[in-house]
């Protein structure tokens with residue numbers, strides 16, 4: 572594939588940073604190589620004697636001496652090499668990408684960093700972009716300043732609908748020149764934020780084929796991959812990527828820690844190289860300490876231990892989902908409708924008989940003691956009103972979930988009489 576058409580003129584002007592390139596070379600340099608190229612501060616002057624992290628009685632991280640120095644020092648932009656290797660192994664284990672050798676990975680500061688970086692190297696002002704509707708609000712927030720034309724593909728309970736994707740693209744391409752065709756299809760396939768859908772494999776295959784037909788890069792933003800409630804793990808777009816067009820964004824935020832800020836972008840080498848250059852010049856790299864801690868824990872867990880952990884996470888969220896759905900059934904039946912989430916941490920509801928949940932939630936909801944997100948946030952076209960609400964069931968206690976739905980019902984009811 573020729574990736575040059577995907578790289579915007581701004582990104583294609585970006586030169587590598589020699590210091591960052593040499594830092595990368597140092598990772599594989601002959602032992603004993605004297606490094607005087609970088610502006611590395613001397614770790615002897617860092618005020619840390621040791622760092623200890625305890626997961627449980629068996630899994631602990633103790634850093635001192637040279638291991639601690641590495642964890643406190645600059646690292647290559649692509650990532651702390653042992654973590655990057657481990658994450659590539661995990662990608663291979665879980666997705667077996669057909670074009671694995673033509674792809675590369677960069678440790679990101681969570682998937683949001685990967686997302687903004689990828690959009691930053693591809694998008695140009697006014698570009699058409701394919702997105703699901705509704706769509707992750709912070710993806711819109713990154714794209715909005717480019718004033719793109721959102722080719723919004725409505726979702727149903729199983730996520731983005733291939734037949735609608737095809738007809739939207741056919742229509743667009745019949746009335747626009749070749750240069751005005753979209754380059755990106757953004758999708759958040761597992762436990763979709765905000766709808767909780769999990770796109771089934773067959774649907775993904777159809778979407779993938781359409782992406783091939785229209786030569787689109789698929790940005791597979793999948794931070795809830797381990798938070799689905801299905802029998803089998805989803806088959807990712809990456810795992811069906813025979814033409815090397817998927818950029819997969821992984822995140823440790825939902826299963827490890829959202830504050831530790833570690834994710835992984837994996838995709839075609841030329842695109843990851845562009846993300847690397849952008850990262851070289853902006854944030855240099857993801858926190859070394861975070862990367863070392865994640866690596867040490869993954870190393871001690873081993874692949875089986877990691878899977879054990881993600882199973883626990885899934886069970887926890889499945890239980891929360893069930894609590895949320897029962898509370899909604901109890902208090903909101905007749906006031907709202909929803910699909911039972913198949914993954915993720917959100918219940919997406921349509922409030923019946925109401926045009927605008929924005930007013931309902933921002934004016935009356937907060938006063939009554941409930942904060943929920945109005946559906947408008949997730950809509951590519953925010954110039955009109957919407958009857959949707961997104962409720963998160965991840966952190967509220969059992970009692971609060973129930974109470975929250977009681978207040979939601981009261982808020983919805985009070986909205987009808989305004």
Ligand code: PMP
Pocket residue numbers: 680681682683684686707759764792794821822823824829833834
């Ligand atoms: N993508 C989606 C769909 C999300 O819901 C989130 C978190 N809200 C992110 C990306 C960003 O996650 P992080 O940067 O913490 O990995």
